[in-house]
Amino acid sequence: MSRPAAIWFAGEPDRKPRLSRERxxxxxxxxxxxEGVQGLSMRRLAARLSAGTMSLYEYVGSKEDVLDLAVDAAIGEIDIGAIDGLPWREALHCQLTRSRDVMRRHPWLPVLMATRPLLGPHALERSELVYSVLHQAGLVGPRLSAAVSALTYYVQGYTAAENVWRTSRRDPAAEAELRRQTQQYLHRRKELHPTLAxxxxxxxxxxxxxxxIGLETVLDGIETQISTG
Incomplete structure (x- = not known):
């Protein structure tokens, strides 16, 4: 029998040895x-669990399954409490800010979220929340899907870029100097690029x-879509 296309389509193994999907x-x-995505291998994961590499395959079919499980577990850290009853903009602003906080805590998360089927229970619960808030605000069909995508890709893209920058620029003084030199460079080319300068x-x-500011700009656009029906 071929293995399911995603781990979410398969049940937990019947046997209950010392390992588990949760562990x-x-x-x-x-x-x-x-160690990031490049540092995860089945061998290293087994070593961390003090287990044999092959024993992991009693619970998961591949490294891809492990990544799917890890992504959903991290998404589960995004708090979804105290959202009911809030105006739609406030609810989404709160929820997406929480999402960014978790993506900053797990810098590997935004990139993986953009490249995998988010079908785990935690991911579906949070997707349902965002869809329902916008649907109740008045969006349906393609406009609803487009609004969710715009918000999702903004948060993921912004946080992924932020994580890379923070990782590569750890010296505040060096970062400030780079920014100063960049501003001067643009100023010297103001005749070619006046708006940038x-x-x-x-x-x-x-x-x-x-x-x-960026999130409010996206929400402004969504509000226009809602107000125009």
Whole structure:
């Protein structure tokens, strides 16, 4: 019998030896946090669990299954409480800010979320929340799907870029100097690129404020779609 296309289509193994999918998932998340996607292998995961590599295959079919489980476990850390009853914009702003916080805690998460089927129970629960909030606000059909996609890709893309920048620029003084030199470089080319030279805020390193402004801009566009029916 061929293995299911996604681990979510298969049940938990009947046998209950000392390992479990839960233990494997917890260890996988820890390994991803420590070494990133490139550092996760079945051999390293087995070593972290003090188990044989082949024993993992009693619970998962491949490394891809492990990644799916780890992604859903991390998504499960996104709090979904205290959303009911809030106005739709406030509810989404709160929920997506929480999502960014978890993606920053697990820098590997936003990239994997963009490349895998998010069919785990935690992912589906959070997708249902966002869809239902926008549906209740008045969106249906393609506009509803497009609005969810716009919000999802904004949060994932912004946080993925932020994570890379924070990882590569650990010296605040060096970062400030790079920003200063970049601003000067644009200023010297203001005749060629006048808008960039005048309006690009290269010196701004407030990721939180920039994220909020960007999210509000996307929500403004969605509100226009709702108000025009």
């Amino acid at each position: 494997i998932t917890t260890a996988a998340v820890a390994l991803l946090d420590a 005048q309006h690009t805020d290269v010196g701004n390193n407030d990721f939180d404020a920039s994220f909020r």
